[in-house]
Amino acid sequence: MAYPMQLGFQDATSPIMEELLHFHDHTLMIVFLISSLVLYIISLMLTTKLTHTSTMDAQEVETIWTILPAIILIMIALPSLRILYMMDEINNPSLTVKTMGHQWYWSYEYTDYEDLSFDSYMIPTSELKPGELRLLEVDNRVVLPMEMTVRMLISSEDVLPSWAVPSLGLKTDAIPGRLNQTTLMSTRPGLFYGQCSEICGSNHSFMPIVLELVPLKYFEKWSASML
Amino acid sequence: DLTLNTTTPNLSLSSTLSSPRATAYLQNSSHPPLWAHKCHWALDLKPFKLLGILDVENIPCARDSVLYGSLGSVVAGLGHFLLTSRIRRSCDVGVGGFIVVTLGCWFHCRYNYAKLRIQERLAREGIKNKILYESTHLDPARKQTNGGSSGN
Numbered sequence: 001m002a003y004p005m006q007l008g009f010q011d012a013t014s015p016i017m018e019e020l021l022h023f024h025d026h027t028l029m030i031v032f033l034i035s036s037l038v039l040y041i042i043s044l045m046l047t048t049k050l051t052h053t054s055t056m057d058a059q060e061v062e063t064i065w066t067i068l069p070a071i072i073l074i075m076i077a078l079p080s081l082r083i084l085y086m087m088d089e090i091n092n093p094s095l096t097v098k099t100m101g102h103q104w105y106w107s108y109e110y111t112d113y114e115d116l117s118f119d120s121y122m123i124p125t126s127e128l129k130p131g132e133l134r135l136l137e138v139d140n141r142v143v144l145p146m147e148m149t150v151r152m153l154i155s156s157e158d159v160l161p162s163w164a165v166p167s168l169g170l171k172t173d174a175i176p177g178r179l180n181q182t183t184l185m186s187t188r189p190g191l192f193y194g195q196c197s198e199i200c201g202s203n204h205s206f207m208p209i210v211l212e213l214v215p216l217k218y219f220e221k222w223s224a225s226m227l
Numbered sequence: 228d229l230t231l232n233t234t235t236p237n238l239s240l241s242s243t244l245s246s247p248r249a250t251a252y253l254q255n256s257s258h259p260p261l262w263a264h265k266c267h268w269a270l271d272l273k274p275f276k277l278l279g280i281l282d283v284e285n286i287p288c289a290r291d292s293v294l295y296g297s298l299g300s301v302v303a304g305l306g307h308f309l310l311t312s313r314i315r316r317s318c319d320v321g322v323g324g325f326i327v328v329t330l331g332c333w334f335h336c337r338y339n340y341a342k343l344r345i346q347e348r349l350a351r352e353g354i355k356n357k358i359l360y361e362s363t364h365l366d367p368a369r370k371q372t373n374g375g376s377s378g379n
Contacts, residue, residue, distance in 0.1 A: 008285075025286045029289065029333050032281040033330065035280070036325070037326060039278075044315075044319075
């Protein structure tokens with residue numbers, strides 16, 4: 001979950017998010033080095049008395065500052081494309097869950113075997129129990145089995161919200177009349193929080209998503225109890 | 228009704244440091260807020276970020292790369308100055324040395340870290356399969372023995 005004054009990513013829960021974290025580290029190191037170089041050059045420019053007012057050409061430095069950024073961009077682009085295509089892989093999901101966005105809640109349908117569907121509303125701040133998270137808790141969590149690939153089909157009944165869970169690296173727009181697909185695989189059990197990520201009306205900030213990843217037998221017990 | 232252990236996993240090194248406010252919640256409240264487990268360092272002890280962006284405490288290999296880079300920068304810059312007595316050029320060599328050594332250490336360390344993670348994953352799956360399938364027809368050790376004997 002997110003915590004106050006957080007700047008970085010949440011801990012990764014899925015392999016894709018781990019890859020994204022590594023890519024972020026890689027790109028951040030490159031950005032840090034470029035920033036250090038630029039800071040140094042600025043400090044040089046501010047502390048020199050040397051001026052050369054009749055420079056006509058500078059072929060060497062022009063070649064360097066064309067080729068070097070191209071190499072840097074290739075070093076960033078290749079891992080980026082690799083992860084981009086990796087995120088679109090489907091990986092034989094074992095379970096399909098549909099989620100429909102509404103104003104201003106999510107509804108979930110598990111219709112692979114029986115018809116199980118429920119709505120998931122945010123718990124208002126006044127009704128929170130001690131220890132619960134403000135603006136993040138919901139009345140019915142999305143219970144899913146851990147260490148299994150789950151297909152999420154995301155759509156909307158009215159406006160355009162977006163279904164997002166940062167620690168799994170998921171964010172998919174819910175578009176009325178369209179089915180968007182994403183796959184989800186959690187490496188550990190727990191509660192994973194997300195919030196609506198596309199402005200969809202006055203209560204856009206108050207329609208969170210909570211995934212409860214549990215071992216398969218607990219998922220089976222839960223789904224049997226919900227039917 | 229299923230109750231989950233909701234303590235936050237994967238706490239970073241900095242989160243093991245104590246924080247009075249979070250500690251008070253954790254000790255005195257029967258339902259401490261989840262943020263107390265994880266974000267006490269955000270309230271009292273922020274992670275140190277170089278130039279405000281690079282979190283050297285939590286990113287693997289970042290601290291080592293920057294330290295080695297600094298060492299390389301000092302060695303290169305000082306060495307150049309001792310050889311040539313040119314101050315400005317020695318500073319440029321120092322900065323260049325910092326960038327080159329940091330990048331080199333970074334890629335070397337990340338490559339080894341990635342190999343280590345793959346080995347850890349294989350070991351973890353191997354242990355899990357061994358425990359799950361021991362003395363069944365899916366036992367990995369049995370498959371290996373069958374493969375060896377069928378080759379004779």
